[in-house]
Amino acid sequence: MKSKLKFLEDSIPKLIVTPTFLIMVIFIYGFIFWNFILSLTNSKILPLYTFAGLKQYFALFNNMKWWLAMENLLIFSSLFIGFCLLFGLLLAIFIDQKIRFEGIFRTIYLYPMALSFIATGTVWQWMLNPGFGLENFMIQMGFENFTFDWIVDSEMAIYTIIIAAVWQSTGFVMVLLLAGLRGISHEVINAAKIDGASMPRIYWKIIIPQLGPVFFSAVIILLHLAIKTFDLVIVMTKGGPGFSTVLPSIFMFDYSFARNKLAFGASSAMIMLFFVMIFVVPYLYRELRKNS
Amino acid sequence: MIGSAKEKVLSQLSRVFIYILLFICAVYFLLPIFVMIITSLKDIDEIKNGNLLALPETITFQPWIEAWGEARIGPKAEGIKPYFVNSILITVPAVLISCIIGALNGYVFSKWKFKGSEVFFSLLLFGCFIPFQVVLLPMSQTIGMMGISGSVFGLIFVHVIYGTAFTTLFFRNFYVSIPTELINAAKIDGAGFFRIFYKILLPVSLPIFMVCIIWQMTQIWNEFLFGITFSDADTQPVTVALNNLVNSTSTVKKYNVDMAAALIAVAPTLIAYIISGKYFVKGLMAGAVK
Numbered sequence: 001m002k003s004k005l006k007f008l009e010d011s012i013p014k015l016i017v018t019p020t021f022l023i024m025v026i027f028i029y030g031f032i033f034w035n036f037i038l039s040l041t042n043s044k045i046l047p048l049y050t051f052a053g054l055k056q057y058f059a060l061f062n063n064m065k066w067w068l069a070m071e072n073l074l075i076f077s078s079l080f081i082g083f084c085l086l087f088g089l090l091l092a093i094f095i096d097q098k099i100r101f102e103g104i105f106r107t108i109y110l111y112p113m114a115l116s117f118i119a120t121g122t123v124w125q126w127m128l129n130p131g132f133g134l135e136n137f138m139i140q141m142g143f144e145n146f147t148f149d150w151i152v153d154s155e156m157a158i159y160t161i162i163i164a165a166v167w168q169s170t171g172f173v174m175v176l177l178l179a180g181l182r183g184i185s186h187e188v189i190n191a192a193k194i195d196g197a198s199m200p201r202i203y204w205k206i207i208i209p210q211l212g213p214v215f216f217s218a219v220i221i222l223l224h225l226a227i228k229t230f231d232l233v234i235v236m237t238k239g240g241p242g243f244s245t246v247l248p249s250i251f252m253f254d255y256s257f258a259r260n261k262l263a264f265g266a267s268s269a270m271i272m273l274f275f276v277m278i279f280v281v282p283y284l285y286r287e288l289r290k291n292s
Numbered sequence: 293m294i295g296s297a298k299e300k301v302l303s304q305l306s307r308v309f310i311y312i313l314l315f316i317c318a319v320y321f322l323l324p325i326f327v328m329i330i331t332s333l334k335d336i337d338e339i340k341n342g343n344l345l346a347l348p349e350t351i352t353f354q355p356w357i358e359a360w361g362e363a364r365i366g367p368k369a370e371g372i373k374p375y376f377v378n379s380i381l382i383t384v385p386a387v388l389i390s391c392i393i394g395a396l397n398g399y400v401f402s403k404w405k406f407k408g409s410e411v412f413f414s415l416l417l418f419g420c421f422i423p424f425q426v427v428l429l430p431m432s433q434t435i436g437m438m439g440i441s442g443s444v445f446g447l448i449f450v451h452v453i454y455g456t457a458f459t460t461l462f463f464r465n466f467y468v469s470i471p472t473e474l475i476n477a478a479k480i481d482g483a484g485f486f487r488i489f490y491k492i493l494l495p496v497s498l499p500i501f502m503v504c505i506i507w508q509m510t511q512i513w514n515e516f517l518f519g520i521t522f523s524d525a526d527t528q529p530v531t532v533a534l535n536n537l538v539n540s541t542s543t544v545k546k547y548n549v550d551m552a553a554a555l556i557a558v559a560p561t562l563i564a565y566i567i568s569g570k571y572f573v574k575g576l577m578a579g580a581v582k
Contacts, residue, residue, distance in 0.1 A: 016485075017401070020416070024419060027427065027431070029415075031427040032426055034429075094310050097307070107566075111565060114562055116561070118554075119558045122328075127327055140343045167320075175573055227423055230516065249517075257521070268425075269423070269425040284417055
C-alpha cells in the first residue's frame with residue numbers, strides 16, 4: 001500500500017508535464033510532419049492525401065516569385081540585422097557613459113518593442129506616404145523638388161519596410177548589448193586607460209570583441225524575427241507595389257489561403273522551417289551545452 | 293597643467309555631444325507616436341492642407357469617437373470596440389492558462405528532473421523558434437475538426453499551445469536559481485510535490501509571474517498571423533480589425549480615424565510597458581535564452 005502511494009508520488013512530476021509532452025509531440029513535431037506530408041500531395045483548396053512526390057518543391061524552385069521573395073528576404077534580413085546591430089551598439093555605448101536620466105532614455109528607445117507591427121506599420125505607412133508624409137512636409141518647408149516616394153516605388157519599397165523594422169527592434173539590441181557591456185570587468189579597461197589608450201580604441205580593441213556571444217544571440221534572434229516578418233509588410237505595402245515587398249512568409253500565406261494551393265504553400269513553409277533550423281539548431285545546441 | 297585643462301574641456305564637450313545625440317535619437321524614436329497622436333486629433337481638412345508635424349489648430353476628438361464605436365470595419369460599422377473586446381477575451385485566458393502551465397512545467401524541469409527531461413526540454417525549446425507558417429495548415433484542419441474554428445476558443449487554444457514553450461522556459465530558468473538544498477530539506481521533512489511548490493517556490497515567484505504575464509500579454513495582444521488565419525468576421529482580434537480598417541479600399545481614407553484606432557489598439561501593451569517596463573525588459577532578455 002505504502003509503495004503504491006510512493007509510486008504515485010514519484011509519478012506526479014511526469015504527470016504534470018504529460019499534457020505539455022503531448023502538445024509538443026502533436027502540435028509541434030506532429031504538425032511539422034503533417035505539413036511535410038501535405039507538401040508531398042496535390043492538395044488545392046482542401047487537403048488530399050494522394051502522393052505526388054517532390055512536385056511542389058520543383059514547382060517552387062521554378063517559381064520566379066518565390067525567388068523574388070527569397071531575394072527580398074536576403075536584402076531585408078541583412079540590412080535589418082546590420083542596422084539594428086550598428087544603432088543598437090552605438091546607443092548601448094552612449095547610454096553606458098554614466099548618463100543622467102538613463103532610465104528615461106532606455107524606456108524611450110525600447111517602447112516600440114511593446115507595440116504591434118500592425119499599429120506601427122500604420123503610422124510608418126502614413127509618414128512615408130508621399131502625398132501626406134515626409135515628402136509633403138519637406139515641400140511645404142520650401143524644398144520644392146524634394147521627393148521621397150520609396151513606398152510606392154517597386155525598386156525601393158523594401159527599404160521602407162527595413163526603416164520601420166529597424167526603428168522597432170533597435171531598442172532590443174541596445175538592451176542586450178547594454179547588459180553585455182555591464183558584464184565586462186573594468187580592470188582590463190582601466191589598465192588600458194593608464195597605458196594611454198583612447199576610448200574609441202579601447203572599445204574597438206577590448207570591449208567590442210568581448211561582446212561576441214551577445215552579438216551572436218542578437219543576430220540569431222533578429223534573423224528569426226526577419227524570417228517571421230509578416231504583419232509589418234501586410235499593413236505597409238501588402239507585398240506591393242507589384243510583388244516587390246513579398247517575403248516568404250507572405251508568399252506562403254498568399255498561396256495557401258488566397259490562391260488555394262495548399263500543397264504548394266506547405267512546401268514553401270517547409271523551406272522556411274529549413275532556413276530557421278540551419279541557424280537555430282546550432283545556437284540552441286550551444287546554449288544548452290553551456291548550461292549543462 | 294594646460295594639457296589637463298584642455299583634456300577636461302574636451303571630455304566635457306564629448307559629454308555634451310553624447311547628450312545631444314541621445315536626445316536626437318529619443319526624438320526619432322518618439323516621432324511616430326507623436327505623429328499618431330497629433331494626427332488623431334486633427335480633422336480631415338487640416339490633414340489634407342497641413343503637414344505631418346504641424347500641431348492641430350483645433351483639437352477634435354471626433355476621430356477617436358469614430359474609431360472606437362462608428363468606423364466601418366468589414367461588414368459592420370461599430371468601430372474597433374467589438375474587436376478590442378475580442379482581444380481581451382482571447383488574451384486574458386490564454387495568458388493565465390499558459391503562465392500556470394509554464395510555472396508547473398518549469399518547476400518539474402528545474403527541481404524534479406527525471407530521465408529524459410533535459411531532452412524533452414530541449415525539444416520544447418525548439419518550439420519557440422519554429423516559423424508558425426509550418427503549423428498553420430495542419431492547425432486550421434485540426435481546429436476545424438474540433439469544431440472551434442473561427443471562434444475565440446480556437447484562438448485561445450492556439451495561443452496556449454504555442455505560448456507554453458516560452459512560459460516553461462521562463463519559469464524553468466527562474467527556478468533553477470533557487471537553491472536545491474531547500475527543496476531537498478523539505479523532501480526529507482516529508483513535503484510532497486505540491487506542498488513544496490506552494491510553500492517554497494510560489495512565495496518567491498511574483499517577479500517571474502510578472503515577467504511571464506507581461507511577455508505573454510504583449511505577444512498575444514499584438515499577434516496577427518494566427519488572428520487573421522483562425523478568426524471569423526465576428527471574432528477578429530484588434531490587430532486584424534486595425535489592418536482591415538487601415539487597408540480598406542471602399543471608403544474615403546480617414547487618416548485621423550486610422551491613427552486613433554491604432555492608438556486604441558496599442559494602448560493596453562503600451563500602458564503595461566510604461567508601468568512595468570522592468571519586467572518587460574527581463575522577459576526580452578530571458579527570451580534571448582540567457
